Amino acid sequence: xxxxxxxxxxxxxxxxxxxxxxxxxxxxxxxxxxxxxxxxxxxxxxxxxxxxxxxxxxxxxxxxxxxxxxxxxxxxxxxxxxxxxxxxxxxxxxxxxxxxxxxxxxxxxxxxxxxxxxxxx
Amino acid sequence: xxxxxxxxxxxxxxxxxxxxxxxxxxxxxxxxxxxxxxxxxxxxxxxxxxxxxxxxxxxxxxxxxxxxxxxxxxxxxxxxxxxxxxxxxxxxxxxxxxxxxxxxxxxxxxxxxxxxxxxxxxxxxxxxxxxxxxxxxxx
Numbered sequence: 001x002x003x004x005x006x007x008x009x010x011x012x013x014x015x016x017x018x019x020x021x022x023x024x025x026x027x028x029x030x031x032x033x034x035x036x037x038x039x040x041x042x043x044x045x046x047x048x049x050x051x052x053x054x055x056x057x058x059x060x061x062x063x064x065x066x067x068x069x070x071x072x073x074x075x076x077x078x079x080x081x082x083x084x085x086x087x088x089x090x091x092x093x094x095x096x097x098x099x100x101x102x103x104x105x106x107x108x109x110x111x112x113x114x115x116x117x118x119x120x121x
Numbered sequence: 122x123x124x125x126x127x128x129x130x131x132x133x134x135x136x137x138x139x140x141x142x143x144x145x146x147x148x149x150x151x152x153x154x155x156x157x158x159x160x161x162x163x164x165x166x167x168x169x170x171x172x173x174x175x176x177x178x179x180x181x182x183x184x185x186x187x188x189x190x191x192x193x194x195x196x197x198x199x200x201x202x203x204x205x206x207x208x209x210x211x212x213x214x215x216x217x218x219x220x221x222x223x224x225x226x227x228x229x230x231x232x233x234x235x236x237x238x239x240x241x242x243x244x245x246x247x248x249x250x251x252x253x254x255x256x257x258x259x260x
Contacts, residue, residue, distance in 0.1 A: 020146070022145070023141070023174075053166070055167070056171055056174075057171060057229050085159045085162075092164065092235045092236055094235075
């Protein structure tokens with residue numbers, strides 16, 4: 001079965017999506033991530049979507065759900081690498097992804113996660 | 122199943138979520154082959170994705186016709202989504218926005234309309250819905 005790898009990096013989980021997402025795949029990522037957060041006690045999740053050409057309302061909404069679930073489980077989520085065309089399309093579609101933190105690239109995203117960890121301590 | 126009617130037109134079934142994915146991929150491939158700009162392509166494929174999902178979930182399945190069109194020497198890509206589902210009683214309301222408000226029907230039709238050059242919808246309760254979208258290439 002198709003699966004998106006979730007890597008553990010210290011206190012964080014790292015997900016780099018390298019295939020086009022579809023409904024089932026993003027839902028299985030949601031299940032996967034929440035169970036990994038529980039198992040690893042991760043404090044943050046970084047999701048790299050720089051390879052994604054399409055983020056429709058379902059995928060956008062599910063990414064928002066992932067961030068909300070992670071937050072309830074005491075983990076911060078940062079979405080990084082959104083392509084400009086995807087950002088424009090999401091806004092025109094009426095999805096502002098409020099409630100989900102974003103950063104331009106993986107490096108800035110990791111910095112945000114570390115900062116959120118420091119703030120919590 | 123792919124039925125080739127003309128060299129510039131294909132008809133795809135949308136009766137399972139796998140076929141929704143295939144339809145999205147087909148539209149992406151066509152738009153790429155026609156050398157649409159990145160933004161035009163991204164918007165169009167995203168709109169197609171919303172509408173294909175509607176056809177499956179709200180229309181109880183149907184078909185997508187992909188067609189290359191031209192007007193005054195301008196090339197475009199047209200998609201027609203047709204289903205024989207329950208139909209939409211109030212199209213104006215369905216076109217209102219709101220993935221976030223409980224009031225809207227959440228079909229994403231208003232959003233999809235903003236992403237394309239042309240948008241046309243007809244629906245008859247008890248008979249089905251037909252949505253046509255066209256993206257024209259920038260000159």
